[in-house]
Amino acid sequence: MNKILLIINREYFSRVKKKSFLLATFLVPLFFIGMYFAVFYLTMKSFEDNHAIIHVVDQEGSISEQLKSNKNITYSFSKEDLQQQIEELKQKEKNNNLLIIPADFYTSRRIELLSSGKPNMATLGEVRTQLRDIIRNEQYRKMGFNVDSIRNIDDKIQIAAKEVTETGDAKESHTEVAMGIAMALSFLIYLSLVLFGTQVMRGIIEEKTSRIVEVIISSVKPFQLMMGKIIGIGMVGITQFALWILLSFGLITIATSALLGNKDTAQQAMEQSMPDMANAQIEASKSGFDISAALESVNFPELLICFFIFFLGGYLLYSALFAAVGSAVDNETEAGQFTMPITMPLLIPYVLSFGVLVNDPHGPIATWLSFIPLTSPIAMLVRIPFGVPLWQIIVSALLLIGGFIFTTWVAARIYRVGILMYGKKASFKELIKWFRRSA
Amino acid sequence: MLDIRNIVKQYSNHRALDDVSLHVPKGSIFGLLGPNGAGKTSLIRIINQITAPDSGEIYFDGELLNPKHIERIGYLPEERGLYKKMKIGEQMIYLAQLKGLEKQEAIRRIKYWFEKLNMDTWYDKKVEDLSKGMQQKVQFVATVVHEPDLIILDEPFSGFDPVNAQIIQEEILELNKKGATIIYSTHRMESVEELCDNIALINKSHKILDGAVKDIKRSYRNQTFTIEYEPKVSNGLTLTHTDLFEIVSENTTEEQTEITIRIDASKSLNEILLYLIPQVEIHQIKEIIPSMHDIFINQVTQSSTSNTANHE
Numbered sequence: 001m002n003k004i005l006l007i008i009n010r011e012y013f014s015r016v017k018k019k020s021f022l023l024a025t026f027l028v029p030l031f032f033i034g035m036y037f038a039v040f041y042l043t044m045k046s047f048e049d050n051h052a053i054i055h056v057v058d059q060e061g062s063i064s065e066q067l068k069s070n071k072n073i074t075y076s077f078s079k080e081d082l083q084q085q086i087e088e089l090k091q092k093e094k095n096n097n098l099l100i101i102p103a104d105f106y107t108s109r110r111i112e113l114l115s116s117g118k119p120n121m122a123t124l125g126e127v128r129t130q131l132r133d134i135i136r137n138e139q140y141r142k143m144g145f146n147v148d149s150i151r152n153i154d155d156k157i158q159i160a161a162k163e164v165t166e167t168g169d170a171k172e173s174h175t176e177v178a179m180g181i182a183m184a185l186s187f188l189i190y191l192s193l194v195l196f197g198t199q200v201m202r203g204i205i206e207e208k209t210s211r212i213v214e215v216i217i218s219s220v221k222p223f224q225l226m227m228g229k230i231i232g233i234g235m236v237g238i239t240q241f242a243l244w245i246l247l248s249f250g251l252i253t254i255a256t257s258a259l260l261g262n263k264d265t266a267q268q269a270m271e272q273s274m275p276d277m278a279n280a281q282i283e284a285s286k287s288g289f290d291i292s293a294a295l296e297s298v299n300f301p302e303l304l305i306c307f308f309i310f311f312l313g314g315y316l317l318y319s320a321l322f323a324a325v326g327s328a329v330d331n332e333t334e335a336g337q338f339t340m341p342i343t344m345p346l347l348i349p350y351v352l353s354f355g356v357l358v359n360d361p362h363g364p365i366a367t368w369l370s371f372i373p374l375t376s377p378i379a380m381l382v383r384i385p386f387g388v389p390l391w392q393i394i395v396s397a398l399l400l401i402g403g404f405i406f407t408t409w410v411a412a413r414i415y416r417v418g419i420l421m422y423g424k425k426a427s428f429k430e431l432i433k434w435f436r437r438s439a
Numbered sequence: 440m441l442d443i444r445n446i447v448k449q450y451s452n453h454r455a456l457d458d459v460s461l462h463v464p465k466g467s468i469f470g471l472l473g474p475n476g477a478g479k480t481s482l483i484r485i486i487n488q489i490t491a492p493d494s495g496e497i498y499f500d501g502e503l504l505n506p507k508h509i510e511r512i513g514y515l516p517e518e519r520g521l522y523k524k525m526k527i528g529e530q531m532i533y534l535a536q537l538k539g540l541e542k543q544e545a546i547r548r549i550k551y552w553f554e555k556l557n558m559d560t561w562y563d564k565k566v567e568d569l570s571k572g573m574q575q576k577v578q579f580v581a582t583v584v585h586e587p588d589l590i591i592l593d594e595p596f597s598g599f600d601p602v603n604a605q606i607i608q609e610e611i612l613e614l615n616k617k618g619a620t621i622i623y624s625t626h627r628m629e630s631v632e633e634l635c636d637n638i639a640l641i642n643k644s645h646k647i648l649d650g651a652v653k654d655i656k657r658s659y660r661n662q663t664f665t666i667e668y669e670p671k672v673s674n675g676l677t678l679t680h681t682d683l684f685e686i687v688s689e690n691t692t693e694e695q696t697e698i699t700i701r702i703d704a705s706k707s708l709n710e711i712l713l714y715l716i717p718q719v720e721i722h723q724i725k726e727i728i729p730s731m732h733d734i735f736i737n738q739v740t741q742s743s744t745s746n747t748a749n750h751e
Contacts, residue, residue: 004537014525211520215581218487218514219537221506420489422518433451 004224004231011232016239025240029247035254052123054113057082057090060105066134073126075099092116097123107140124137129159146405148276172370178385179358183383185307193314193346193377197236201335203229203325204419213419222416223288226327226410230319238308238316292320306384306393307386313400314377318346324411328426328434338428353382361386371396410435440465440589440620441486446495448481455481456492457644461638463637464623465500465745466617470635470652471624472731474739479624480517483591486622487514500588503554510539517594517624519578522567529578533582540584545584556739557608571598579607583614590614591622596630608634628732630745638731647742654733662702663687663727664711668719669695682712695722700729 015021053074058064067075082100089098098114105111113119113127137147142215207213216225244342331348349357349369357366362384369379370388376396380388417434418426441463456478461471473479485491488509496502497670499511522530528549535545553559556576566574575598583590592611596604611634615621623634631638632652639649648655684702691697702711708724715721723736729737 003537006533010533206522207520210523211516211518212522213520214516214518215514215520215578216537217489217533218512218516219534221507222489332611420484437451 004228005221005416007220007228008232008235010237011229012235015199015236021236021240025243026247029244029251032248033251052095052097052120052125054099054123055085056099056101057085058101059103060101061103062225063105063131063134069132073123080192086114089114089116094118099127099341106135109135116145133234171209175386178361181303181385182358182361182382183353185303185385186350186378189307189311189314189378189381190350192311193235193318194343196233196315197318197342198232198339199236200230200319201326201339202414203233204323204333205329205332207417208422209330211422212250218417222334222419223412226323226415228322230316230323234315234319236309236313241311259298287292303384307381309397310377310381310400313373313397315402317373317377317400318342320404320407320411322419324414324431327415328431330420330422330425334425345372346372346378349375349378349382353378358386365390373400376400377405379393440500441466441615441622442498443486444480444496444498446485446492446497448478448738449493454644456485458495459641459644459646460495461639461688463495463620463644465620466615466618468611468621468634469637470631470638471622471630471641472626472628472735473641474626478644479600479601479641480513480593482641483514483593483622485623487512509590510585512539513582513585513590515578515582515590515595519595521574521581521599523567524565526562527564527566527569530566531577531581535584538688538735540585548584552584556580556610566590572600572603572723575599576603576607578609583610583619587619588620589620590626591624593624594627595623596625596627612718623702626735628728628730628735631731640735642739642742645701645742648734648738655734656728656731659729660726661729662704663699664702664708664721665697665699665725666715667695667722667724668715669722670719683711699727702749 039205044242049072051072053076054254056064056067056075056077064077069075080088085098089096093116094271096116097119100112100114102108102110102112111127111131112126140147140150207216207225213225220228237255263374314406320386321342322339325335328338352365352369356363357369357379360366366379366383369375370392374378376399380393380396384393419435421434424430441461443459443461443463446459447454448454459478459482471479471482480597481490485492486504488504488506499505500507502508525533531549532542532545535549536542540548553561558580559589560574561569561573561577566577569577579595582592590611594612595607599607608630611621611623623631625631633653637649638655640647657716682703683706684700687699687701689696700711702708712721712724
């Protein structure tokens with residue numbers, strides 16, 4: 001077997017077989033699924049418990065007739081004494097409320113809501129909406145408007161926000177969704193590049209401090225050892241991502257269909273489990289914005305392919321630098337002074353991705369950063385959800401390939417000298433010397 | 440086996456090897472000697488193709504040294520090291536495969552060695568669970584498992600207790616008998632006389648001495664003898680008045696006298712005996728042959744002083 005394959009093999013399987021890898025592979029999706037079901041379960045529960053009974057004490061007199069019971073709230077009106085009602089409320093189970101509407105309600109716009117348990121947010125929202133309608137209608141009436149005709153005014157407009165591309169096609173643009181995806185990608189790639197780069201560095205430090213490196217490089221070329229390690233760990237990364245994606249989708253699908261035989265309940269619960277989404281959906285449909293259409297507008301295959309290209313390119317580029325650092329130091333504490341400047345170019349686009357990159361994804365800063373190999377893995381991925389011309393992606397990818405060939409070349413020369421330097425505190429000056437010496 | 444010609448290795452601020460040439464005969468045990476920092480490790484790394492010399496060539500078995508020779512060399516570095524968290528068995532297979540063995544063949548040979556050295560139960564252990572001496576044993580097996588033609592051992596006995604050191608020494612001799620050439624780098628001189636046929640002494644980047652051990656020792660003889668005798672005449676004997684030899688030391692007890700003499704280069708031992716026999720009853724005569732240790736110290740000090748002189 002080819003020796004570099006042997007090294008890749010060892011680097012890969014010694015990590016994949018570790019308990020911590022298995023743990024991370026299964027726990028991370030389980031954690032997400034756990035979160036998912038926790039939200040799901042809590043919403044289901046609150047959905048069931050949501051029904052509130054509101055006893056109304058209407059001191060104003062005209063309000064109670066305008067309050068309408070619905071599936072979430074049942075109003076009951078009694079003429080009993082307020083103090084007595086409060087006493088009764090104390091005895092009652094939760095979801096019983098006492099709504100006290102003062103006589104000067106229209107002017108003070110204050111009410112009191114006493115609850116047997118913790119006041120339910122949904123109930124509060126519902127009551128607020130209904131009372132606001134009542135006040136608004138009253139004010140319209142005072143101003144002499146016909147309340148019914150006002151209610152019938154239809155002021156909805158549909159904005160079809162479209163982006164005109166160079167080919168003249170107009171496609172719908174969904175900035176918010178693109179932003180969300182961009183930020184998520186930026187986070188994911190930043191984290192994984194640092195994580196796996198550090199693993200390469202650790203592996204090299206381990207070989208150096210345990211001195212096995214001398215035995216190994218008497219059998220293989222230092223370059224083979226370095227590349228074998230980088231490729232092996234890179235494959236661990238890809239395996240981890242692939243397993244996460246597969247496991248998450250698989251588990252969610254199985255668990256959802258198993259736990260909830262009734263599809264309607266599931267559907268309902270799903271909608272409820274994402275109240276923000278649902279609210280956003282309602283808000284959005286008012287303004288002519290449709291989330292599902294927006295999600296459809298994102299080209300997921302393109303995104304996935306680009307993610308793997310730029311993850312791999314970025315990984316190869318940075319792990320070579322981490323390898324050089326690992327070869328130069330004797331322990332991880334010493335590595336700090338070198339990893340800082342290395343992660344800097346990664347940190348800059350990461351931080352910017354929460355600001356200028358998503359706000360102006362086609363501006364000069366974003367465009368330049370997405371071409372420079374050190375920053376392009378993050379910057380380009382942030383831009384892609386907003387739609388990037390294919391030629392830019394290709395140029396950026398080619399520059400990235402050139403970039404990692406260059407860093408690998410530089411790193412290999414430092415590595416070759418560094419791994420045999422025991423107990424020598426390296427400085428940047430020293431590294432340059434090593435680089436020259438390897439000529 | 441190995442022909443090293445005019446090797447120069449320059450580091451940024453010092454020259455590790457300066458025009459070093461050596462010949463390692465096939466089937467020999469070759470002692471590579473020298474004080475710390477002399478350049479031994481640099482030379483060994485060049486032979487292992489870990490680093491390249493700035494100039495000079497090395498011929499391995501008649502061919503210019505090239506990467507395909509790597510599999511025919513076994514190297515035990517002075518700084519030992521194994522993967523701490525990897526199981527011994529897997530680690531041995533991995534290292535053997537890196538030296539070009541097929542997996543099945545590697546397993547077979549590891550089994551042979553582990554049985555031979557009583558390491559059968561170690562397969563599933565991790566290196567960090569073994570004692571230092573045990574780790575050394577594992578490392579020794581890793582060095583020789585691919586049956587290399589040339590075995591380079593850098594201080595192989597350090598870290599071993601006397602029992603295990605003896606076992607390893609016997610294994611080295613056996614490997615040598617089976618045809619392997621061994622380069623033994625050390626500064627433990629007593630073991631050099633015991634093991635080596637040939638040596639080279641390196642000091643301050645230069646080779647200062649090399650050749651067969653017996654030739655070197657012969658050339659370092661300086662006609663010095665210890666003679667134990669009993670005077671024949673009761674009034675004793677004073678040997679001072681002769682130009683045949685010079686007395687280095689003298690030690691007289693009631694029964695006998697022991698003197699150490701250095702005889703003039705032009706005289707032979709027989710002439711001395713002719714002079715002595717009528718006068719004394721000789722009990723024992725022994726030539727004093729310098730030990731490798733003495734030669735080592737002598738040479739290193741000499742070359743150091745001459746070096747200093749050159750610099751001035």
